[in-house]
Amino acid sequence: MELIIDNAYQNHEVFQFAEKELKDYWKKMQEKSDALQLQGSYRLRLELAAGGESCHETEQSTMAPDGYVIDTGEQGGVIAGNSPCSVLIGVYSWLQSAGCHFLRPGKKYEVIEPLSGLDALSMTEKKTASLRHRGVCIEGADSLENILDFIDWLPKMGYNSFFLQFKLPYTFMARWYHHENNPLLPEEEFNMDRAEAYTETVRREMKRRGLKLHQVGHGWTGDVIGFPAVEWKPASRNPTGEETGMMAQLNGTRALFHGIPMNTNLCYSDETVMKAFTDQIVRYAVQNPDIDYLHVWLADEYNNVCECDSCKMELPSDQYVRILNLADQKLTEAGSTMRIVFLLYQELLWPPQKERFQNPDRFVLMFAPISRTFEESYQIRPEYGAVMPYRRNEIRLPVDLNENMAFLRAWQEIFHGDSFVYDYPLGRAHYGDFGYVRLAEVIGHDIERLGDMGLNGYISCQELRAALPNALPNYIMGKKLFDPFLSEERLEKEYFSAAYGLEGERVREYLKAVSALCSCDYFNGKGPRENRVVADRMATLEKMAHEFLPFIQEHAKSCGEENRSYWIHLEFHSEYIRRLGKALFYLAAGEREEAGKYWSEFCTFLQQHEIEFQECVDVYRVIEVGQHYTGF
Incomplete structure (x- = not known):
């Protein structure tokens, strides 16, 4: 059977891409x-839902949810959207209903089920995304292929945005090509020129x-004082007197904070600083008109704001809004x-x-609760109390969710414009949840509450390579960002059935049990390191993983080709959690020498297997x- 596509906008590259994707997957389905x-x-x-004469997005359509x-x-039939990206998301939704499962980044990890009949192609669905901003920001260590695979996956899950941190996301690629934290791999050649070429790709x-393209974030402060910042590393030269004079004064001294431009705040009451800062913003915006959202942040460190007589008269946020x-x-x-x-x-x-x-229409508020707990989700309350008092260079970051909500x-009492949360469950917290199921549920519950949070x-x-044992958290995240009313349990069962076949439910129950024994907060340094409860749970986890291993090994040999990688990764995951669990057991038991040994x-185990499992775990970041x- 031949697939014929009537493309209403054949000259538009997103429509061209959507047509190509339909034809490619049609062949695989055949x-x-x-x-x-x-x-x-x-x-x-394929067409725009409004049926307009042009495919160019207006300001109104840009602001409307997909x-x-x-x-x-x-x-046959029609797939329409209110924007080109929406059409592509609709194409993927139709393909998924026809049995194409996009379970994680990388086409080789897709699972395509045979159609039961032509009636399986019948679909009637009208959906509007509940949230405007749905995306991921690059972190960790990434090859170009890792980034491209992730971008390819985003619209398949209903995401519509990607954030390339800094003016050039050099550091995230350099970590991979230089193989930081893995001395067993030889460093590859990688420089700024190659980073620029890859970024253009x-x-x-x-x-x-x-x-939607989000860009920059931290790094502006370094640029203002003559230290272009694309990584969190010390400066390669000493600053001049003029550059030093623009830096924040701490304990009577102006200097790079711990030698790192990225982490150095400035004297924001200084007119010269304000002019240089805002000139940098405008110059970059004019030179890069394709950016949809330009992030303007201050230094990436706290308790290091200027203490000069002028700056200490007001809050950093007053200075920040004045600059904006x-x-x-x-x-x-x-x-x-x-x-x-x-x-x-x-x-x-x-x-x-x-x-x-x-x-206010120029600006978008971004709430970044980096210090929050991931042991639970937000609860909506009538009031959250007052924010803690501000003490210059003596602040404490809030862990409690109610404290975060108070901020x-x-x-929100003074800004009523567009907004979203910038959250970190897959930036560090996920390493503490070996099963990924509990964390995926926290993510899902957080998303359900975003509307009530006013976001x-x-x-x-997050790391882009966050797929060990699988990519359930990102799957749940994307699906629920488009439709927060989707059942968490149904999504989990859908995912595990596609990834592990008939044994999907048994794997799900196993990983749920693994998750129940873990602590995201403990792995992220919250609470005392000596913890008897954590030690006992790690001992139980090691026994559970050992007992389940034969079941994994049996199905890794007997499963179908499309599911094999999921079982092989699950087998690797078993040894991963037994080894890491043992190290955590001794750490929590207070036996630091043994903890260090394990x-x-x-x-070493991770480093030895990095190439084999590079696409599912970020060795640099775990370490x-x-x-x-x-x-x-």
């Missing part, structure tokens, strides 16, 4: 399904899919309508006392988190 090998044709039409309509039968692939307002004025004069994302993070959790946004509510989306700051053995947070 190979599996006798029903598609019959004579005849199947005709699909929506699509699918109406297909046994002979990434941007191009995003554009083909109609994904000046940038808005200059952008307007330059003719730029680029949206600016501002950050609630560290000192900036405390809202300004005096300053207010002069043009958000305080900001219009979610960007996940941690070292675990790291970094274990050493900087867990206590090894």
Whole structure:
């Protein structure tokens, strides 16, 4: 059976890509399904839901949540969306209903089931995303292929955005190509020129899919003082007197904070600093008009804000809003309508006392509760109490969810514009949940509450290679960001059935039991390192994983080809959690020498197997988190 596509916008690259994807997956489905090998044709039409004359997105359509309509039968039908990206998301939704399972980044991990008959192509669905912002921010160590696989996966899950941190996401790629934290692999050549070329490739692939581009974030402060910042590393030269004079004064001294430009705040009351900062913003925005959301943040460290006589008279957030307002004025004069994302993070959790946004439509609030617990989800309450008092360079970051919500509510009293949360479940917390099931449920429950929190989306700051034992958390995240009313249990069962076949439910119950024994907070350094409960649970986990291993090994040999990688990764995961669990057992038991021994053995085990399992676990980041947070 031939697939014929009537493409209403053949010259638009997102529509061209959607047509190509339909044809590619149709061929894969034909190979599996006798029903598609019959004579005849199947005709699909791709179009904008509004049926407009042009495919160019207006400001109104850019601000509207993605929506699509699918109406297909046994002979064909229509897939329409209110934007090109929405059409592509609708295409993937239709393919999933026809048995194409996109379970994790990488086409080789897709599972395509044979059609029961042509009636399986019939679908009537009209959906509008509940949230405008649905995306992921790059973290960890990533090859170009890792990034491209992830971008390819995003619209399949209903995401519409990707955040390329910094002006150039050099450090995230350099960590992989230089094989940081793995001395067993030789360092590969990688430099700024290659990073720029790879970044252009990434941007191009995003554009083909109609994904929103977020860029920069931290790094502005380094640029202002002559230290372009694309990584969290010490400066390679000493600053000049003029550069030093622009830096924050701490304990009577102005200097790079611990030698690192990325972490260095400035003297934000200084008119020279304000002008240089805002000029940098405008210059970059004008030179990069394809950016949809430009993130303007301060330094990535806290308790290091300026203590000079002028700065200490007001909150950092008052200075921050003043700088943002000046940038808005200059952008307007330059003719730029680029949206600016501002950050609630560290000192900036405390809202300004005096300053207010002069043009709130320019700005998007981003709530970044980096210190929160992931042992539970947010609970919506009538009140959360007052925010803790601000003490310059003596702040404590809130772990408690109600404390975090108090800060958000305080900001929402003075800013009523667009907003989203920038959260971190797959940035560090996931290493503490070996089963991924409990964390996926926390993510899902958080997303269900975003509307009541007054937020219009979610960007996940995370490693892209977060798929050990599988990619359930990102799967749940994407699906529920589009439709938070989807059943968590149904999504889990759908995922495990596709990944592990008839034994999917048994694997799910096993990984749920593994999750129940784990603690995201403990692995992330929250609470005392000596913890009898954690030690006892790690001992139980080792026994449970050992007992379940023969079942995994049996099915790794006997399963179908498309499911084999999931079983092989589950087998690797079994040894991963037994080794790491043993190190955690001794750490929690207070036996640090033994803990160090088993941690070292675990790291060597990871390093030895990195190439084989590179796509599912970020070795650089596991080791970094274990050493900087867990206590090894």
